[in-house]
Amino acid sequence: MKQAMTPEEIKAQKPYLDWSLSEREYNYIADTLLHRLPNYTETGLYSAMWSEHCSYKKSKPVLRLFPNKNARVLQGPGEGAGVVDIDDGQAVVFKAESHNHPSTVEPYQGAATGVGGILRDIFSMGARPIASLDSLHFGELSDPKMRMKVQNTVKGIGDYGNCMGIPTVAGETTFDPCYSGNLLVNAMSVGLMDQDQLQKGVANGVGNAVMYVGAKTGRDGIHGATFASADFSDEHATQRSAVQVGDPFMEKLLMEACLKLIQEHPDWLVGIQDMGAAGIVSSSAEMATEGGAGMELNLDLVPQREPNMSAYEIMLSESQERMLLCVVKGHEADVQKIFEDFDLAAVVIGRITDGHDYVLHHDGQVVCNIPVTTLTEDVLEEESEEREPARLAAARQAAAWLPEITDAGATLRQLLAQSTVADKSIFFEQYDSMVQTATVVGPGSDAGVLRVRGTKKGLAMTTDGNGRFVYLDPEIGGKLAVAEAAANIVASGAQPLAITDCLNYGDPTDPEIFWELHHSVLGMAAACRAFDTPVISGNVSLYNENNGQAIHPTPMIGMVGLIRDLAHVIPMAAQHAGDLVYLIGHTGNDFAGSELQKMLTGEISGALNDFDLAATAATQRQLLAAMEAGHVASAHDLAEGGLGVALAEALFKTDLGFKLGLKDMPAAQLFAESPARFIVTVPASHQMAFEAALGTAARQIGEVTASHWLQATLKDGQLNENVATLQTTWEEAIPCQLKSKA
Amino acid sequence: MKIAVIVFPGSNCDRDLFNAVNDLGGVAEFVSHRATSLAGYSAVLIPGGFSYGDYLRAGAIARFAPVMTEVIRLAKAGYPVFGTCNGFQILTEAGLLPGALKQNLSQRFVCKTVALEVTNNRTPFTSHYQAHQRIDLPIAHADGCFFADQETLDRLEDNGQVAFRYAGENPNGSLNNIAGVTNAAGNVLGMMPHPERAVAAVLGNTNGQPLFESLFATLQEAH
Numbered sequence: 001m002k003q004a005m006t007p008e009e010i011k012a013q014k015p016y017l018d019w020s021l022s023e024r025e026y027n028y029i030a031d032t033l034l035h036r037l038p039n040y041t042e043t044g045l046y047s048a049m050w051s052e053h054c055s056y057k058k059s060k061p062v063l064r065l066f067p068n069k070n071a072r073v074l075q076g077p078g079e080g081a082g083v084v085d086i087d088d089g090q091a092v093v094f095k096a097e098s099h100n101h102p103s104t105v106e107p108y109q110g111a112a113t114g115v116g117g118i119l120r121d122i123f124s125m126g127a128r129p130i131a132s133l134d135s136l137h138f139g140e141l142s143d144p145k146m147r148m149k150v151q152n153t154v155k156g157i158g159d160y161g162n163c164m165g166i167p168t169v170a171g172e173t174t175f176d177p178c179y180s181g182n183l184l185v186n187a188m189s190v191g192l193m194d195q196d197q198l199q200k201g202v203a204n205g206v207g208n209a210v211m212y213v214g215a216k217t218g219r220d221g222i223h224g225a226t227f228a229s230a231d232f233s234d235e236h237a238t239q240r241s242a243v244q245v246g247d248p249f250m251e252k253l254l255m256e257a258c259l260k261l262i263q264e265h266p267d268w269l270v271g272i273q274d275m276g277a278a279g280i281v282s283s284s285a286e287m288a289t290e291g292g293a294g295m296e297l298n299l300d301l302v303p304q305r306e307p308n309m310s311a312y313e314i315m316l317s318e319s320q321e322r323m324l325l326c327v328v329k330g331h332e333a334d335v336q337k338i339f340e341d342f343d344l345a346a347v348v349i350g351r352i353t354d355g356h357d358y359v360l361h362h363d364g365q366v367v368c369n370i371p372v373t374t375l376t377e378d379v380l381e382e383e384s385e386e387r388e389p390a391r392l393a394a395a396r397q398a399a400a401w402l403p404e405i406t407d408a409g410a411t412l413r414q415l416l417a418q419s420t421v422a423d424k425s426i427f428f429e430q431y432d433s434m435v436q437t438a439t440v441v442g443p444g445s446d447a448g449v450l451r452v453r454g455t456k457k458g459l460a461m462t463t464d465g466n467g468r469f470v471y472l473d474p475e476i477g478g479k480l481a482v483a484e485a486a487a488n489i490v491a492s493g494a495q496p497l498a499i500t501d502c503l504n505y506g507d508p509t510d511p512e513i514f515w516e517l518h519h520s521v522l523g524m525a526a527a528c529r530a531f532d533t534p535v536i537s538g539n540v541s542l543y544n545e546n547n548g549q550a551i552h553p554t555p556m557i558g559m560v561g562l563i564r565d566l567a568h569v570i571p572m573a574a575q576h577a578g579d580l581v582y583l584i585g586h587t588g589n590d591f592a593g594s595e596l597q598k599m600l601t602g603e604i605s606g607a608l609n610d611f612d613l614a615a616t617a618a619t620q621r622q623l624l625a626a627m628e629a630g631h632v633a634s635a636h637d638l639a640e641g642g643l644g645v646a647l648a649e650a651l652f653k654t655d656l657g658f659k660l661g662l663k664d665m666p667a668a669q670l671f672a673e674s675p676a677r678f679i680v681t682v683p684a685s686h687q688m689a690f691e692a693a694l695g696t697a698a699r700q701i702g703e704v705t706a707s708h709w710l711q712a713t714l715k716d717g718q719l720n721e722n723v724a725t726l727q728t729t730w731e732e733a734i735p736c737q738l739k740s741k742a
Numbered sequence: 743m744k745i746a747v748i749v750f751p752g753s754n755c756d757r758d759l760f761n762a763v764n765d766l767g768g769v770a771e772f773v774s775h776r777a778t779s780l781a782g783y784s785a786v787l788i789p790g791g792f793s794y795g796d797y798l799r800a801g802a803i804a805r806f807a808p809v810m811t812e813v814i815r816l817a818k819a820g821y822p823v824f825g826t827c828n829g830f831q832i833l834t835e836a837g838l839l840p841g842a843l844k845q846n847l848s849q850r851f852v853c854k855t856v857a858l859e860v861t862n863n864r865t866p867f868t869s870h871y872q873a874h875q876r877i878d879l880p881i882a883h884a885d886g887c888f889f890a891d892q893e894t895l896d897r898l899e900d901n902g903q904v905a906f907r908y909a910g911e912n913p914n915g916s917l918n919n920i921a922g923v924t925n926a927a928g929n930v931l932g933m934m935p936h937p938e939r940a941v942a943a944v945l946g947n948t949n950g951q952p953l954f955e956s957l958f959a960t961l962q963e964a965h
Contacts, residue, residue, distance in 0.1 A: 155851075158851050162882070162884075163792040163795065165754025248792075249751075249792060249795025249797065252751075252752055252792070252795075253751055253752075343751065429850075429852050429853055429854050430850050430851045430852065431853060435758065435790075436757070437761065437762070437938065437941075437942065451944055453761075
């Protein structure tokens with residue numbers, strides 16, 4: 001196939017502008033890097049590799065603010081996924097990735113391939129995926145179109161993960177109008193491996209083979225990376241071709257074949273990488289760069305699903321379920337045999353060469369011949385302008401919103417029916433949460449907990465993102481996101497280890513949005529230091545806008561923790577009548593960004609109160625020590641809806657109640673969302689030991705009762721609610737909205 | 743007394759079945775869908791998952807795999823043959839069990855723990871349960887709605903071929919609340935629930951353990 005334009009025509013007509021490559025970048029490539037005009041294929045490769053999605057050119061200066069090392073980190077950012085030591089020669093591998101743009105256009109395939117992509121990142125490291133998590137943010141369920149998108153997203157996640165046999169064990173789902181034109185679909189995957197089987201995305205050794213394995217290459221997903229690096233508008237409503245289509249059965253075979261090769265024949269393999277965003281070009285160029293090698297590929301050898309594909313299309317296709325391997329010369333046939341046993345193609349498409357050039361042959365012509373690092377390392381970082389959003393200064397001046405609550409019970413019932421708070425089991429029951437028989441605590445708790453077979457250890461995992469707080473104050477909101485994730489991990493009895501993140505923001509060329517990104521990262525980085533949870537992997541999703549309306553800045557934190565002995569895994573629900581109830585942390589008038597404010601005023605506003613990260617981390621360490629010493633019967637972290645909602649949740653699916661004395665707490669504060677709080681139940685026989693361990697951080701507020709009632713004496717009233725009624729309200733809210741015909 | 747766990751492309755509960763058998767003191771081995779002999783195996787377990795991606799219809803392609811000729815030979819010879827979830831679907835598609843598994847009435851995949859009644863405790867897989875014992879087992883499927891014509895249903899009930907019945911909520915619309923059935927001879931059992939997911943105390947449920955213990959006892963006696 002002939003190339004569409006000559007280099008001179010490209011220079012004159014500037015088609016690269018439509019592929020998100022700027023004129024400044026094009027000129028830099030031509031004048032400084034190549035000293036000639038790039039041809040059509042080369043220009044396409046640069047536009048994909050220099051997109052924000054592949055290069056992080058705008059976010060890199062900010063990402064450097066994150067801590068990414070401690071004694072346990074075996075592999076930080078830059079590989080398929082991060083790797084953390086969990087003792088006994090074992091490691092946990094995890095990463096999260098966003099699939100917001102594809103999911104907004106086609107929720108089912110977008111969500112499905114999001115799961116597929118993150119799973120490949122995990123098994124490319126040599127780890128078997130043991131769990132999936134998600135973080136989903138939708139528009140309001142009152143919109144019939146949104147109900148359809150929600151159900152298709154959930155089905156996409158379920159169909160892919162269920163078929164793969166990877167349990168989905170935790171996640172979060174929230175609803176806010178800011179996501180109605182641009183969904184957030186973030187998927188996280190966790191893998192387990194022996195440390196000596198760690199693989200990297202590297203290619204070197206002159207003469208070694210570059211092998212393509214898995215599904216054939218089609219025209220789907222071309223320019224997905226640049227698609228993800230631009231915002232939505234009605235003008236571009238036909239970008240459907242940029243969405244990929246998933247085949248989980250193919251991926252299951254691919255996973256088993258890759259793991260067999262890695263585990264049984266590591267000496268045949270130099271490196272392995274998923275073909276993710278920007279397909280063959282990103283995987284091959286990154287592997288060659290990592291190995292300091294040159295590479296020569298013959299695109300005629302690439303398995304193709306459609307005839308007459310151009311070099312440009314072959315290189316940029318984002319067809320799913322494909323991996324690139326660098327195989328030691330002489331073992332090509334051995335590798336082919338392994339993949340043949342799984343009915344998969346494994347094809348040598350090129351060789352490692354001397355030097356550093358990246359050379360592509362197609363149809364008897366050299367269609368690309370450039371230094372490989374010009375694709376990966378010479379990307380121009382972009383200075384970004386930033387400016388504090390005007391709303392923040394205004395919020396600091398305005399008087400704080402204070403709710404008036406006259407009927408605490410009615411308010412609690414209403415809150416439990418808010419879709420962000422309400423029971424999500426209609427969604428998570430569509431995910432297989434128990435396959436692999438390791439799930440100790442499944443979806444619906446503070447964190448998912450898995451056993452590590454053959455040991456006493458467990459792994460706790462959670463995803464958290466609260467865009468409302470980050471919108472109101474990026475820096476404090478950033479701290480809160482990490483603190484909330486850590487609280488979820490600690491509440492299950494685990495020590496926080498490390499985090500992965502998806503940074504979901506609007507258009508970073510808007511100085512106010514770049515400021516949000518920068519300052520929320522400052523907050524997250526400070527919290528990561530306080531909790532000693534380095535950022536070991538993650539991704540950045542910018543341009544989450546629709547018709548100029550940005551989402552709330554929504555960093556998603558995925559955190560994994562280690563439980564040393566599963567005998568001390570802590571349930572969320574109250575356990576025994578007669579146990580004492582403690583509230584940990586300070587409750588104040590923290591209503592800005594709360595679920596209560598959203599419910600009563602329809603919007604969020606105000607300034608957030610700062611909190612002490614070091615003290616929060618210290619209290620969490622004390623609580624964990626008390627748990628490991630066996631003093632704690634249950635623990636639940638306080639989040640949306642505050643103490644009132646958390647108390648109800650801790651009683652659901654039990655036959656127990658609480659009788660509490662909160663005489664200094666006004667009814668409204670039951671629903672305040674002050675940070676860093678837990679409710680904990682403690683057997684009476686452990687009272688002294690527990691109080692000694694927690695000191696003044698914990699305050700006894702009552703006891704667990706045998707009657708199924710939530711009762712509290714407040715400063716200005718009483719709370720007296722039948723828990724069964726509360727549970728019904730909470731359980732029926734979302735199914736009822738989904739069935740609505742309006 | 744080795745127990746074969748058949749692995750089809752797309753099986754994903756094969757390791758869970760294998761672990762359950764071995765953790766409880768049995769000896770399981772994986773056997774490929776390509777195998778042409780099951781000589782030396784005393785029983786066959788067919789795992790859950792998505793064999794061949796469940797493309798065409800759950801279990802419809804797996805029945806043509808080379809190993810199925812041998813599975814059918816063993817079943818006809820009276821060896822214990824067991825299928826859970828996709829394994830149940832494969833056994834009905836292969837004609838070793840009556841009825842068919844249709845899409846759940848909700849049209850959604852469902853994963854949760856459900857209440858069951860052990861309807862027949864005189865099978866090679868259920869002898870260690872009490873008669874009419876109530877147990878809880880996990881389910882995880884999209885196509886678990888057991889269907890058969892009235893005549894077949896009557897025959898299953900009359901012959902005691904219903905081994906397990908949903909005892910609380912019917913999660914998929916199965917006729918007569920049927921969760922598991924045997925063949926007329928009683929040596930082939932298929933069920934939608936996953937007993938292999940309920941054999942470890944750390945996971946909070948050991949209600950599946952007696953099924954494997956029943957099988958081991960059956961094999962001991964036959965030995």
